[in-house]
Amino acid sequence: MKYNKRTIPILCFILLFTSFLLDHPVEANSTGHEAAHVNNVIFMIPDGFSTSYATNYRIYKGSEESSLDPLLVGMMKTKSANNWVTDSAAAATAMATGYKTNNDMISISSDGKPLETILEATKKAGKVTGLVATSTVTHATPAAFAAHVSSRESKAEVALQMVEKVDVLLGGGKRNFLPQSSGGLQKDRNLIEELQHKGYSFIENRDELLKHQEYTSKLLGLFAAGPMSPELDRHVTEQPSLAEMTTAAITSLSQHPEGFFLMVEGSQIDWAGHAHDAAWAMKDIEAFEKAVEVVLDFAEKDQHTLVVVGGDHDTGGMSVGGYGAYLSKADVLRDVKATGKYMAEQLNSKRSNAKEVLKKYANIELTKEEAKRIKKAEAEELGYVINTITSERAYIGWTTKVHSGLDVPLYAYGPASDWFRGSIDNTDVPKLMAKAMNIPFLSSEGY
Structure with missing residues (x-):
C-alpha cells in the first residue's frame, strides 16, 4: 500500500488517538451499563401515579414534555404476594426489601418474618438515610423503608422503630411521636424530645425550615399533627412544599462523605385518585415535579447520585378523555x-x-x-x-375508588440508571440500588 502526504498525518492521528483512549478509557455516561461509582441513591415515589396521570399532567401543564419524560427507562409490575392489585404497604415493601408480601403488611414477609430494607442496608454500610413525605411519615410508603409491622395501622410502633434508623425525617404526623398525655399516640414517650437529646434539630413550620441555615446531619421536621395539606390547600397553612423539604433533606444528608439513601414520596397523588379529584392530583404532580427538578439539579452536579422515580401502583383508574367524546381538556x-x-x-x-x-x-x-x-x-x-x-x-374519567393492577412507568437518571431499563418487577428496584452502591443486601442474590 502506498502512502501519500495526506494519508500519513491521518494515520498518525488515528494511532495517537487510539493510544490516548487506551490510556484514558471513557467513563460510561448516565445511561451506560458500565456505571460510574454511585455514592448516593435518591428514590422518588409519586404514590398512585401511572401513565394516565403522566399524560393528563402534560395536557394540564400545556407542554409536550414533563421533567420526568426524558428519564423514562421502562415499566414496573406491581402485584403483591396475595393479590394482583396491591396496596401501598405491600408495594412499598417490595420496593424497599426486594420481597413480595401481603397487602397491609409493612416489610414483613407473608409468613411473618422481618425483611431487611434498602434503607437499613444503606445504614449498615455507613451511609446516612432520609425519608420525606407529604403524608404522615409513619404512613405505609415511608414506613416500609424503616419499620417492620404486621399491619400498616400500627403507626405508633412505626414511629418507635424509625427513630433508630432515619437521620432526616420530614413530613406530617407529629402526634405519632408524642405521648398520649399530649394528644399523641405514644403510650408514655415523647420521641421528639428523645431525638433532640440525640442531636436532632427539630422544626415545625416552613419558616423554620427555610431559616434553618445550619442543617445538621440529623433533622426532624413534623409540619402537621396528621397528614400535611394537599398542595391545592397548602397556601392557607405554614407548611413547606415537597421541593423545599427535599432541598433541606439533600442539604443535610450530603454533608456525610460516605453518601446517603433518600426516599421522597409525593404521597397525595394517591389520595387525590381515591377522591377522584383530578385537580388535586395534577397540582400534587406539579409539586412532585418541582421536587424532581431539585433532585436532578443536585445529581447533575454531583455525578455520583443515582435517581430512581416510580409510582407504587395506579389509583382510581384515571382515563385520558371520556364521557363519550374524543376530547381532553x-x-x-x-x-x-x-x-x-x-x-x-x-x-x-x-x-x-x-x-x-x-x-x-x-x-x-x-x-x-x-x-x-x-x-x-x-x-x-x-x-x-x-x-x-x-x-x-x-374529560377525565375514573374506573374505581381504589387501586388498579396496572404496570407503572419507571424513570431513572445518573450512573447505573440503565440497569432499570425494560419491564421489571418492583422487587428488582432495591436489589439494583444495592448493586449500584456496592453494598451488602439480603435480597440481592443473583444481582
Whole structure:
C-alpha cells in the first residue's frame, strides 16, 4: 500500500488517538451499563401515579414534555404476594426489601418474618438515610423503608422503630411521636424530645425550615399533627412544599462523605385518585415535579447520585378523555384553586351557595342539573360529586375508588440508571440500588 502526504498525518492521528483512549478509557455516561461509582441513591415515589396521570399532567401543564419524560427507562409490575392489585404497604415493601408480601403488611414477609430494607442496608454500610413525605411519615410508603409491622395501622410502633434508623425525617404526623398525655399516640414517650437529646434539630413550620441555615446531619421536621395539606390547600397553612423539604433533606444528608439513601414520596397523588379529584392530583404532580427538578439539579452536579422515580401502583383508574367524546381538556384544571373536599366544606347547610363556591374555587359555571346533583348528594359523597363535575369538564374519567393492577412507568437518571431499563418487577428496584452502591443486601442474590 502506498502512502501519500495526506494519508500519513491521518494515520498518525488515528494511532495517537487510539493510544490516548487506551490510556484514558471513557467513563460510561448516565445511561451506560458500565456505571460510574454511585455514592448516593435518591428514590422518588409519586404514590398512585401511572401513565394516565403522566399524560393528563402534560395536557394540564400545556407542554409536550414533563421533567420526568426524558428519564423514562421502562415499566414496573406491581402485584403483591396475595393479590394482583396491591396496596401501598405491600408495594412499598417490595420496593424497599426486594420481597413480595401481603397487602397491609409493612416489610414483613407473608409468613411473618422481618425483611431487611434498602434503607437499613444503606445504614449498615455507613451511609446516612432520609425519608420525606407529604403524608404522615409513619404512613405505609415511608414506613416500609424503616419499620417492620404486621399491619400498616400500627403507626405508633412505626414511629418507635424509625427513630433508630432515619437521620432526616420530614413530613406530617407529629402526634405519632408524642405521648398520649399530649394528644399523641405514644403510650408514655415523647420521641421528639428523645431525638433532640440525640442531636436532632427539630422544626415545625416552613419558616423554620427555610431559616434553618445550619442543617445538621440529623433533622426532624413534623409540619402537621396528621397528614400535611394537599398542595391545592397548602397556601392557607405554614407548611413547606415537597421541593423545599427535599432541598433541606439533600442539604443535610450530603454533608456525610460516605453518601446517603433518600426516599421522597409525593404521597397525595394517591389520595387525590381515591377522591377522584383530578385537580388535586395534577397540582400534587406539579409539586412532585418541582421536587424532581431539585433532585436532578443536585445529581447533575454531583455525578455520583443515582435517581430512581416510580409510582407504587395506579389509583382510581384515571382515563385520558371520556364521557363519550374524543376530547381532553385537562388544562382547565389549572383554574381550580381548592380540593373538592375543601369546596364541600364551604357549602352552607342547604347548599344554596354551590354556584358561588364552584365559580370562586373552580371557575365553573354550574348548570341547573349540576347544582341539583350537588344539592341531592349524600354528605359522604358530596366531595365525589363536586370532583366528578370537575372531571367531566376536563374529560377525565375514573374506573374505581381504589387501586388498579396496572404496570407503572419507571424513570431513572445518573450512573447505573440503565440497569432499570425494560419491564421489571418492583422487587428488582432495591436489589439494583444495592448493586449500584456496592453494598451488602439480603435480597440481592443473583444481582
